[in-house]
Amino acid sequence: MKKGVAITGMGIISSIGNSVEENFDSLLNEKLAITRIEHITTVHADIIKVGEIKKTNSELVDDLKLTAENNFSRTAMIGAYAAKQAVKNAGITSINEYRTGLISATSVGGMDMTEKHYYDYFTNPELVKYISCHDGGDVADKIAEELGIKGLVTTISTACSSAANSIMLGARLIKSGKLDRVIVGGTDALAKFTINGFKTLMILSDDYNKPFDNNRKGLNLGEAAAYLVLESDEVVEKQNKKVLARVSGYGNANDAFHQTASSENGDGAYLAMKKAFEVSGLKPSDIDYINVHGTATPNNDLSEGRAILRIYEDEKVPDFSSTKPFTGHTLAAAAAIEAVYSVLAIQNGVVYPNLNFETPMEEFDLKPHTSLKNKNIEHVLSNSFGFGGNCSTLIFSKS
Amino acid sequence: MKKTYINGVGCISAQKTFDTIFLEEAVENNTETVLSVNAPVYKDYIAPAAARRMAKGIKNGIVASALALKDANSENVDAIITGTGLGCIEDSEKFLKNILDNNEEFLTPTSFIQSTHNTVGAQIALNLKCKGYNFTYVNGAVSFESALLDAKMQIENDEVNSVLAGGIDENGDYTISLFKLAGRVKNELEQPFNFLTSTTTGAVHGEGAVFFVLENEKKDTTYAQIVDVEIKNNLEENEIEGEITAFLKTNNLQVSDLDAVILGYNSDAKFDSYYKNTAENIFAQTPQLYYKHLCGEYDTASAFALWTASKIIKTQEVPEILKANSVIRPAYNTILLYNQLSGKNHSFTLLSK
Numbered sequence: 090m091k092k093g094v095a096i097t098g099m100g101i102i103s104s105i106g107n108s109v110e111e112n113f114d115s116l117l118n119e120k121l122a123i124t125r126i127e128h129i130t131t132v133h134a135d136i137i138k139v140g141e142i143k144k145t146n147s148e149l150v151d152d153l154k155l156t157a158e159n160n161f162s163r164t165a166m167i168g169a170y171a172a173k174q175a176v177k178n179a180g181i182t183s184i185n186e187y188r189t190g191l192i193s194a195t196s197v198g199g200m201d202m203t204e205k206h207y208y209d210y211f212t213n214p215e216l217v218k219y220i221s222c223h224d225g226g227d228v229a230d231k232i233a234e235e236l237g238i239k240g241l242v243t244t245i246s247t248a249c250s251s252a253a254n255s256i257m258l259g260a261r262l263i264k265s266g267k268l269d270r271v272i273v274g275g276t277d278a279l280a281k282f283t284i285n286g287f288k289t290l291m292i293l294s295d296d297y298n299k300p301f302d303n304n305r306k307g308l309n310l311g312e313a314a315a316y317l318v319l320e321s322d323e324v325v326e327k328q329n330k331k332v333l334a335r336v337s338g339y340g341n342a343n344d345a346f347h348q349t350a351s352s353e354n355g356d357g358a359y360l361a362m363k364k365a366f367e368v369s370g371l372k373p374s375d376i377d378y379i380n381v382h383g384t385a386t387p388n389n390d391l392s393e394g395r396a397i398l399r400i401y402e403d404e405k406v407p408d409f410s411s412t413k414p415f416t417g418h419t420l421a422a423a424a425a426i427e428a429v430y431s432v433l434a435i436q437n438g439v440v441y442p443n444l445n446f447e448t449p450m451e452e453f454d455l456k457p458h459t460s461l462k463n464k465n466i467e468h469v470l471s472n473s474f475g476f477g478g479n480c481s482t483l484i485f486s487k488s
Numbered sequence: 489m490k491k492t493y494i495n496g497v498g499c500i501s502a503q504k505t506f507d508t509i510f511l512e513e514a515v516e517n518n519t520e521t522v523l524s525v526n527a528p529v530y531k532d533y534i535a536p537a538a539a540r541r542m543a544k545g546i547k548n549g550i551v552a553s554a555l556a557l558k559d560a561n562s563e564n565v566d567a568i569i570t571g572t573g574l575g576c577i578e579d580s581e582k583f584l585k586n587i588l589d590n591n592e593e594f595l596t597p598t599s600f601i602q603s604t605h606n607t608v609g610a611q612i613a614l615n616l617k618c619k620g621y622n623f624t625y626v627n628g629a630v631s632f633e634s635a636l637l638d639a640k641m642q643i644e645n646d647e648v649n650s651v652l653a654g655g656i657d658e659n660g661d662y663t664i665s666l667f668k669l670a671g672r673v674k675n676e677l678e679q680p681f682n683f684l685t686s687t688t689t690g691a692v693h694g695e696g697a698v699f700f701v702l703e704n705e706k707k708d709t710t711y712a713q714i715v716d717v718e719i720k721n722n723l724e725e726n727e728i729e730g731e732i733t734a735f736l737k738t739n740n741l742q743v744s745d746l747d748a749v750i751l752g753y754n755s756d757a758k759f760d761s762y763y764k765n766t767a768e769n770i771f772a773q774t775p776q777l778y779y780k781h782l783c784g785e786y787d788t789a790s791a792f793a794l795w796t797a798s799k800i801i802k803t804q805e806v807p808e809i810l811k812a813n814s815v816i817r818p819a820y821n822t823i824l825l826y827n828q829l830s831g832k833n834h835s836f837t838l839l840s841k
């Protein structure tokens with residue numbers, strides 16, 4: 090096994106908590122947070138259930154101590170909120186002391202403001218400041234400014250695998266010696282745009298999402314942001330830092346099958362996992378827990394399940410669960426919050442329950458773990474797949 | 489450590505760049521505030537039935553990537569990495585307008601799907617049946633350079649042998665009207681626009697799709713080697729010279745070693761000073777080139793600059809239309825590209841023969 094890249098800090102805000110501790114507490118105590126939508130006016134409000142962060146925009150403005158003239162989108166605010174936590178958690182006081190970068194991820198960017206003000210820009214000059222916060226890069230720009238980062242700042246947008254890819258790029262940048270330290274993760278706020286987009290694709294459930302259940306009806310959308318601090322071994326040694334866990338493997342592949350659907354045999358997912366094992370030098374049997382993508386759409390869970398069975402061939406598939414029944418599918422942030430959950434699983438030796446599961450899928454013999462389980466966890470594999478056939482796998486290991 | 493070579497290029501821009509040699513038919517348009525692509529014959533590359541519903545950015549991306557592959561004598565690659573500022577923005581506009589105008593009813597998924605930023609990279613992968621690494625960067629003016637940096641790092645680390653890397657952006661009418669409202673587009677009344685002596689704010693906007701086949705081996709089709717790519721989110725005007733000198737130094741070069749510098753003048757006087765200061769000082773004795781008067785300003789316009797630099801090194805010719813000063817060199821083997829947008833997202837790209 091090869092030594093992975095050190096994770097020295099984490100920050101998160103999701104529907105199940107405003108900090109790492111709150112999120113972990115919710116996971117342990119089965120406090121899911123899938124509710125009716127409160128912050129967005131939509132005709133679908135009585136049909137859909139979402140994982141919404143209960144802080145209002147003005148509460149977030151106060152938390153971040155932003156001025157009244159700020160033009161932060163909600164995506165940027167929750168992003169900055171989580172990123173600041175991560176930096177603090179890593180004990181960083183002088184951000185540019187080492188070559189530090191920020192790799193963010195988002196799918197909607199500032200769409201939450203754009204859709205609110207789209208037709209009003211021409212009549213209300215006070216709103217014009219929000220025009221520039223639409224694009225995805227503005228989110229990273231704002232977070233970098235809040236953190237005071239001067240250096241490599243970029244954003245990845247590959248739909249629902251985005252944050253996995255930002256973690257992957259960050260790990261590569263550290264391994265290649267291009268950076269000493271990098272803050273990686275993703276953020277996405279709920280938006281009418283995404284709600285309606287997924288609605289037209291007919292993959293939203295009107296009930297609580299049930300990953301890997303035979304009667305699953307689709308996903309619940311959610312909003313969240315999470316960031317992790319990755320540091321080179323030199324920086325870790327020099328500062329005598331505590332390493333929370335390591336990014337030991339990563340892989341990205343394309344399903345090259347369909348723009349929005351996964352292939353029947355999960356080719357992309359299979360290849361992504363295979364690459365991650367190659368990078369880490371681990372074998373499938375070394376994995377103690379799989380945090381599956383498990384969106385609870387009929388298509389994803391079937392394709393992902395088949396890919397996992399292909400990886401494990403005749404071997405026993407380890408304990409696995411989807412945490413999306415807790416948080417909803419948080420799109421470009423999903424892989425980042427699940428990275429935080431994976432690290433917590435390693436630190437605390439827990440397998441999270443796959444809530445809402447009742448009936449095994451008829452296509453194969455795969456049952457997610459449905460109750461909290463304590464056991465030693467050395468390695469966690471986390472999957473994230475997105476539109477455009479984008480498939481990513483990360484492996485986290487005990488330091 | 490393996491080196492990164494540009495072995496094929498494909499360019500769709502406001503100029504006729506898809507079946508020409510190198511800007512011999514280029515025309516400077518100094519009266520329009522928004523430049524549109526000079527479109528290729530799409531049906532030569534995409535079945536008309538498929539093309540009908542396809543976003544402009546996807547079509548241009550597919551054609552530009554096909555041109556690059558053909559140019560490199562390649563049929564496939566190990567990875568596809570794209571950059572785009574706003575993705576297929578026309579579809580984002582369409583879907584959002586439908587939501588707002590019809591009270592979230594009667595919506596169809598096509599424009600939602602195409603509005604996803606990684607659609608172009610995904611569609612190219614689908615066409616090529618390329619199951620390799622597929623990333624899309626969306627970070628304003630460094631979207632394309634992020635793709636380049638990623639590609640170069642993976643080639644150097646020997647993780648891949650070949651990458652299709654490109655930058656794609658398209659104009660959307662409503663978005664342009666918002667840009668105008670926000671003062672980002674030149675005022676029509678101020679034309680004719682002169683990019684080098686502009687005293688007014690706002691930029692001439694544009695769109696395009698430019699792709700490159702990057703490989704770890706030199707071959708007959710090679711244009712240039714990508715020596716280094718650097719991205720900085722924020723720099724003050726007075727930090728630029730120091731940044732450039734340090735960047736060159738890490739590559740064992742001095743300013744005098746450069747045979748040309750390509751600057752991203754976009755006619756916005758407020759931020760063109762970033763270029764002008766270096767042009768008048770450290771680059772006073774260096775051939776200076778500019779290009780956004782030909783392709784317009786957009787988040788991935790710097791991919792057009794990389795295309796011009798590649799062509800210059802390969803053909804050893806500098807078209808008059810690109811020249812910002814009269815300094816010349818007997819040979820053009822080492823070229824630096826510097827770009828930024830509104831004082832943010834600075835990139836430095838170094839090419840050599």
